[in-house]
Amino acid sequence: MKTKYVFVSENTKTAAPGESGLYNRIAVLRAERGVSRQELADAVGVNYQTIGFLERGDYGPSLKLAFQIGEYFGLPVDAIFSTKPFRPLSEQVYGMSLPVAKERR
Numbered sequence: 001m002k003t004k005y006v007f008v009s010e011n012t013k014t015a016a017p018g019e020s021g022l023y024n025r026i027a028v029l030r031a032e033r034g035v036s037r038q039e040l041a042d043a044v045g046v047n048y049q050t051i052g053f054l055e056r057g058d059y060g061p062s063l064k065l066a067f068q069i070g071e072y073f074g075l076p077v078d079a080i081f082s083t084k085p086f087r088p089l090s091e092q093v094y095g096m097s098l099p100v101a102k103e104r105r
Helices: 026-033 037-044 048-056 063-073 089-094
Strands: 005-009 012-015
Touching: 026 037, 026 048, 026 063, 037 048, 037 063
Parallel strands: none
Antiparallel strands: 005 012
């Protein structure tokens, strides 16, 4: 399955929200904290495949699951899930866009 992308700005793209219509930062949060899909799944009481579906946007979480994920990462739900693409953190924090590396063909 190919990942679809949407352009947030001229130099920035993010994964499309998939079937759920939601964007999320689960994969980014897991990566920066060194948490596997299995570890997150065990902590919130779901199958590890559910975490993959959430990350790809193929599945929208229940309100309860969204809050559990937020509690796990110590963040509010709207810092993890959104109906609009997230701006890059460098843009949010520093007010600037960084150039995107050229895609490999």
